[in-house]
Amino acid sequence: MYPPWRGVFYPEKLAQRRELEYLSRRLRTVEINGSFYALQRPSSYQAWYAQTPDDFVFAVKGSRFITHMKRLRAPDTLLANFFASGVLALGDKLGPVLWQLPPTFQYDPDTLAAFFDQLPRDTEAAAKLAGQHDERLEGRAWTTTDANRPLRYALEVRHASFQRDDFPELLAEHDIALVTADSAGTWPYFEQPTSRTVYLRLHGDAELYTSGYTDAALQAWAEKINNWRAAEHDVFVYFDNDVKVRAPADAMALTHLTSAAAG
Numbered sequence: 001m002y003p004p005w006r007g008v009f010y011p012e013k014l015a016q017r018r019e020l021e022y023l024s025r026r027l028r029t030v031e032i033n034g035s036f037y038a039l040q041r042p043s044s045y046q047a048w049y050a051q052t053p054d055d056f057v058f059a060v061k062g063s064r065f066i067t068h069m070k071r072l073r074a075p076d077t078l079l080a081n082f083f084a085s086g087v088l089a090l091g092d093k094l095g096p097v098l099w100q101l102p103p104t105f106q107y108d109p110d111t112l113a114a115f116f117d118q119l120p121r122d123t124e125a126a127a128k129l130a131g132q133h134d135e136r137l138e139g140r141a142w143t144t145t146d147a148n149r150p151l152r153y154a155l156e157v158r159h160a161s162f163q164r165d166d167f168p169e170l171l172a173e174h175d176i177a178l179v180t181a182d183s184a185g186t187w188p189y190f191e192q193p194t195s196r197t198v199y200l201r202l203h204g205d206a207e208l209y210t211s212g213y214t215d216a217a218l219q220a221w222a223e224k225i226n227n228w229r230a231a232e233h234d235v236f237v238y239f240d241n242d243v244k245v246r247a248p249a250d251a252m253a254l255t256h257l258t259s260a261a262a263g
Contacts, residue, residue: 002242009248024052027251029059029095031201031238035085036061036100042086042142049090057095059154059199059236060087068102072115077134079118084130084141088123091145096152096177096197096236103158103187109170116153116174124148154179154199154236158187168194184208191224198233200225202250204241212246215253222257229258 001019006012010019023030032048034040048058063082066074087094120126123145130143155171156179171178171194178194181187183203202221204211213221221237228235237254239247 002245004245005242005248008245018051020048021051023248024056027248027255028055029057029236029238031059031061031098033061035082035087036064039063039081039085039137041140042089045086045089045142049093052093056093057236058090058093059095059238060090060097062097062099064100067099067105071105072099072101072111074115074118076118076129076132079120080129080132081134081137083120083126084133084137084143086142088127088130088145089142092147092149094123094149094151096154096199098154098156098179098199100156100179101158105157106159107157107161107164107167109166112155112170113174116176119153120151122148122150126151152195152197152234153177154195154197156181156199156201160188163188168192171195184211193228193231193233196233198228198235200235200237202237202239202241204246209241210243210246211241212244213241213250213254218250218254218257221254225254225258 001016010022014022020030063078066072066078066082070078120129127143127145130141133141133143154177168178168190175195177197177199178190178192180191180198180200181189181203182201182205183189184205184207186208202213203209205213205217225235225237239251241247241250
């Protein structure tokens, strides 16, 4: 819900409660950012599921309490609370879970490996973990899954110390996607896949969060995406350059380019 999008992307008279419905008919996926700032409620995830087409996919951003405050030194209870907040109510529309580390978090392979080992790898394991939530989720927890599906994870890093050969190797060992973050040179840049999942966050190639992508830049990304697809990777792409309402237009343009190339 970005107020500047109204009248530019969203029609001016569109009811705010219908914005996700409108977006989901023009794009194939969205990244839920509110879950980063606070635990959401099962009723919200249920509503998001109901408002979107059958083939729509949600990426869910992991809690900053885990990544920024506890700095991945998170007991199982924190992960239990995150999954009990309603994530599993997305059912077959649940895509990757994104963990974004703060810029001050330096490369620490032991802490990373220990965190990765705590992550549930399918929805049944996540539902079991969710059942271990603490009193903060009493009366508002979602601890079931309608089917057992694999869970996918991605990691975005923002400290230069991660630019080393053994970091991608560590992620590959744990089947965690290494986020390709286009950030106008602000944060480390990686392209090598470390999982079947490839996860791109395009924050702006010239100015962070602000600049749009030229036709040539989008074409270059489309070629990379189609190469990853040809290598049988599942590619998820999210635009975070929303300050000047460029994100939805760029996302629709890139969708058109990749769809046209795919035939």
